Amino acid sequence: MNIAKDTVVQFHYTLTDEQGEQLESSKNGDPVAYLHGHKNMIVGVEKALDGKATGDEFSATVSPEEGYGERQEEAIQRVPVKHLQGAKVWKPGMVATVHTEQGERQVTVVKAGRFMVTVDINHPLAGKTLTFDISVESVREATKEEIEHGHAHGVGGHQH
Template identity: 45%
Template sequence: MKISNHTVVEIHYTLKDADGAVIDSSANGEPLKFLQGVGNIIPGLEREMLEKEPGDKFTAVIASENGYGEQNPELIQTMPRSAFGGVEELTVGMAFRAESTEGHPIEVEVIDIDGDEVTINGNHPLAGVELHFDVEVVSVREATPEEVDHGHVH
């Protein structure tokens, strides 16, 4: 069966950056399982999956705008250390759940501390990064009506 919208797909993948450094891989674990065509994976890879079938192996280079998007400078903000009132020891690299200006939950990372000022970045860690995927299609099946209705694999 070929991959089309509303099929359940299992893949093994290795994700690398443009320099070939491995960012993530399913090679030593379970395959990634997702419902095709509903935005469960990044748009560029979802498009590349169409018409593939079990056993297919391919490489896909996904531009940042078709992956996690470009860096948004508005998501980098400097605020007073006092805004982190409940945190005793604040360090670069710490991650926090916050609320975007639209009221949506967002993960932010502390990227700089300068005295009483803390700079956070709400961009996805892979925003602005060209993504290189090596993919092997493991299985494809029709989604159940419930999976299609719920928008994810059960």
């Protein structure tokens, strides 16, 4: 079966930056699972996976526009320390999670004070051209429930 809208895809990946430095990999854990065609994956990766099948291995280079977006230099905000999740003590360069009206968001600490923290709200990978080395582990038709919920269920996907 080929990857198309309303299929659940499981894949492993290794992510590298423009210098070839490995940023992350799923190879030592469960594969990533997502519902194809429902905006659950960055655009460049979803486009690269479209039409592929179980066993396919390939590399996809993703521009910032189809990845995590361009960096916006004005995307700096001051927030109360109590809104940051992920550590007890914050230092510049650390990545935190903040709950927003649009859901959870990763931010990077620029300057930390006792009560307020200056954060960069750009995604940590914004503005970067990224290469994903991908191996497709499985492709299956999505269940009616997965399509209704808008995401994959099970290992690597959403757990209800």
